[in-house]
Amino acid sequence: MDIPYTVQPRPDTGLYNAKVGIWLFLASEVMLFGALFSSYILLRVGAVEGYWPHGWLNIPIGTANTLVLITSSITTVMAWASLKMNQFGRFKFYHACTILFAMTFVGIKSYEYHDKFTHYSIKLANGKIADGHLVEKSKDFNLEKKTGEMVIHGHEVNFAEATGEKLQEELKSIYDIRSPEGRKAKHSELRYNASQIASMETYGPWHNTYTAIYFTLTGLHALHVIGGALVIGFLWSFGGKMWKTDPERFTNRIEISGLFWHFVDLVWIFLFPVLYLL
Amino acid sequence: MSDDHSGEHFSQHVKRYLFVFYALLFGTLITVGASYIPFGHRAVNIGVALLIASAKAFLVGGYFMHLISERKMIYGIMAFTAFFFIGLMFLTIWSFADFPPLATQH
Numbered sequence: 001m002d003i004p005y006t007v008q009p010r011p012d013t014g015l016y017n018a019k020v021g022i023w024l025f026l027a028s029e030v031m032l033f034g035a036l037f038s039s040y041i042l043l044r045v046g047a048v049e050g051y052w053p054h055g056w057l058n059i060p061i062g063t064a065n066t067l068v069l070i071t072s073s074i075t076t077v078m079a080w081a082s083l084k085m086n087q088f089g090r091f092k093f094y095h096a097c098t099i100l101f102a103m104t105f106v107g108i109k110s111y112e113y114h115d116k117f118t119h120y121s122i123k124l125a126n127g128k129i130a131d132g133h134l135v136e137k138s139k140d141f142n143l144e145k146k147t148g149e150m151v152i153h154g155h156e157v158n159f160a161e162a163t164g165e166k167l168q169e170e171l172k173s174i175y176d177i178r179s180p181e182g183r184k185a186k187h188s189e190l191r192y193n194a195s196q197i198a199s200m201e202t203y204g205p206w207h208n209t210y211t212a213i214y215f216t217l218t219g220l221h222a223l224h225v226i227g228g229a230l231v232i233g234f235l236w237s238f239g240g241k242m243w244k245t246d247p248e249r250f251t252n253r254i255e256i257s258g259l260f261w262h263f264v265d266l267v268w269i270f271l272f273p274v275l276y277l278l
Numbered sequence: 279m280s281d282d283h284s285g286e287h288f289s290q291h292v293k294r295y296l297f298v299f300y301a302l303l304f305g306t307l308i309t310v311g312a313s314y315i316p317f318g319h320r321a322v323n324i325g326v327a328l329l330i331a332s333a334k335a336f337l338v339g340g341y342f343m344h345l346i347s348e349r350k351m352i353y354g355i356m357a358f359t360a361f362f363f364i365g366l367m368f369l370t371i372w373s374f375a376d377f378p379p380l381a382t383q384h
Binding site: 013 | 350
């Protein structure tokens with residue numbers, strides 16, 4: 001059975017069916033990300049003053065990733081325009097670039113995730129907190145059995161004994177890294193025996209509400225990037241055969257996948273300032 | 279989008295896409311730069327960043343997604359979406375009244 005209106009527009013909508021379909025899907029996506037942005041706002045406004053992180057994410061890396069995604073958007077639209085101009089070779093080139101940029105974006109994001117999963121917040125037995133990136137962990141390190149040792153590159157803070165301005169300074173050295181107090185914190189290699197450590201955790205989604213919403217928002221976005229790249233990859237390779245048999249329908253498919261890709265870019269345009277800069 | 283599929287017509291489109299692309303790159307750099315300027319209150323910084331992001335979103339939606347010249351059906355779907363999205367954001371803002379006095383805006 002032939003699917004109707006894959007090329008010709010339906011008389012009532014004035015559009016081919018897939019276009020109506022993708023816009024309805026994107027409408028549901030707006031509400032999905034909207035709900036998560038709403039959660040972000042509530043968590044941020046509800047946080048105790050001084051405890052909402054600023055500067056936890058690397059701005060140059062985030063900026064580079066934003067530029068990568070924007071560039072992938074122009075290559076996507078150029079791929080579609082190439083088909084409209086009957087230039088299949090150019091389409092192949094532009095969409096190869098899109099796939100490459102998508103992989104670059106996911107690669108950079110993975111690097112950022114790795115950075116968080118190797119960043120430790122260690123509550124010491126003496127009440128202090130050691131915060132920094134893992135340098136090494138001895139093979140016999142076991143926190144429950146209190147054996148072995150670990151080394152981090154970071155600094156110690158003492159919330160328990162600090163009050164007034166000193167407490168604000170200590171807080172900012174952890175939570176507001178872009179502040180003058182945050183930049184003042186001196187980092188060095190710190191070595192701890194397991195017996196000195198009361199508890200510890202990485203900056204994964206479980207660390208606090210900021211990391212929870214950060215991983216949820218960026219994780220869902222990354223899944224969209226991967227999903228979109230797979231579809232574009234299919235259309236670039238096996239799916240490209242349709243160009244020979246039904247070029248208009250193939251061009252429409254590229255338009256639909258492109259609309260999804262631009263939406264993914266559009267979501268990132270808001271995620272970047274909200275999570276990295278503000 | 280227009281039904282005119284001539285090569286010349288799309289060459290004009292390509293020029294427009296490139297212009298939008300450069301504007302998006304510029305907008306990204308402006309967003310980062312503005313985040314380093316202390317506007318006095320963090321809320322102003324947030325407002326400026328969201329304003330720039332909205333302008334960039336308009337460019338992507340309007341030109342790359344062709345919303346600037348779409349069919350009525352698509353505008354209808356978008357109008358419904360905008361209504362519910364704005365409603366969701368208003369619900370979020372109204373809920374601030376339920377927060378305990380301890381909480382403050384960051």
